[in-house]
Amino acid sequence: MSEARTVDYGVTRFDVPLPGTFEDAVRRYEALVPEYRATEIRDLVRSGGSWESALALAEENAPHGFMIFWKDAGTALMSVAGDTTPFVMYLMGNYAIAERMFRHDPSAMMHAPLRTEIYRGADAPRFVIDKPSSHFGSYGNKEIAQVGLELDHKVAHLLTLMEAPVPAGLG
Numbered sequence: 001m002s003e004a005r006t007v008d009y010g011v012t013r014f015d016v017p018l019p020g021t022f023e024d025a026v027r028r029y030e031a032l033v034p035e036y037r038a039t040e041i042r043d044l045v046r047s048g049g050s051w052e053s054a055l056a057l058a059e060e061n062a063p064h065g066f067m068i069f070w071k072d073a074g075t076a077l078m079s080v081a082g083d084t085t086p087f088v089m090y091l092m093g094n095y096a097i098a099e100r101m102f103r104h105d106p107s108a109m110m111h112a113p114l115r116t117e118i119y120r121g122a123d124a125p126r127f128v129i130d131k132p133s134s135h136f137g138s139y140g141n142k143e144i145a146q147v148g149l150e151l152d153h154k155v156a157h158l159l160t161l162m163e164a165p166v167p168a169g170l171g
Contacts, residue, residue, distance in 0.1 A: 009138035012131040014167045016159060017124040022086050025118050025125035025162070032161050033092055036067045041095075058096040064161060065154040066092045069113050087119035097151065101136065101144045108144055111135035114151070127164060129155060 018025040037057065044053055061067050070091040075084070093113025101108035117128040132155060136148025156171030 007138050009134070011134040012169065014127075014129055014131065014170065016127045016164050016167060017121065018118070018127050018162060018164050020125070022118070022120040022125040025127070026088055028162055029118060029127070030068065032064050032158060033066045033068050033090075034061060035071075036069045037061050055096050058094055062094050064158055065097070066094055066114075066158065068092055085120055087117055090116045092116050097147060101139075101147050104141045104143050105139050108136065108139055114155075127159070127162070131170060
């Protein structure tokens with residue numbers, strides 16, 4: 001049996017103001033990042049469909065590069081503790097992009113899909129995400145690191161579409 005590996009690395013987190021109301025920000029994000037169409041993928045897998053067909057579905061499902069794999073509005077649970085700030089958490093990604101890392105190191109799936117959050121800030125709704133290349137650069141593989149940089153650019157483009165400022169070092 002091989003030994004356990006330990007990797008220490010730094011992560012850059014962005015907390016970006018969004019225009020409009022919290023509800024506007026959530027609607028805009030979900031319009032740009034549609035839900036993952038799990039039923040279509042399950043049908044494709046059951047029918048013995050090809051990877052090329054799966055790639056075509058990803059291209060159609062994620063016009064801006066990302067789809068939502070999971071969503072939870074945790075506001076109700078936090079309100080039990082007296083915290084009433086509205087927020088929604090997401091797992092956002094693209095299986096076609098993730099596979100390009102998985103083939104080199106399956107443990108890269110620890111950070112794919114990307115975790116995001118929208119919450120109501122004091123002065124504006126906020127979008128929170130860790131810089132993808134912060135995570136994917138830690139795998140010691142240049143192909144995985146390159147995909148991380150590509151994801152940085154895709155996140156920057158998404159922020160532009162959301163009419164939000166793009167933090168320095170992201171785009």
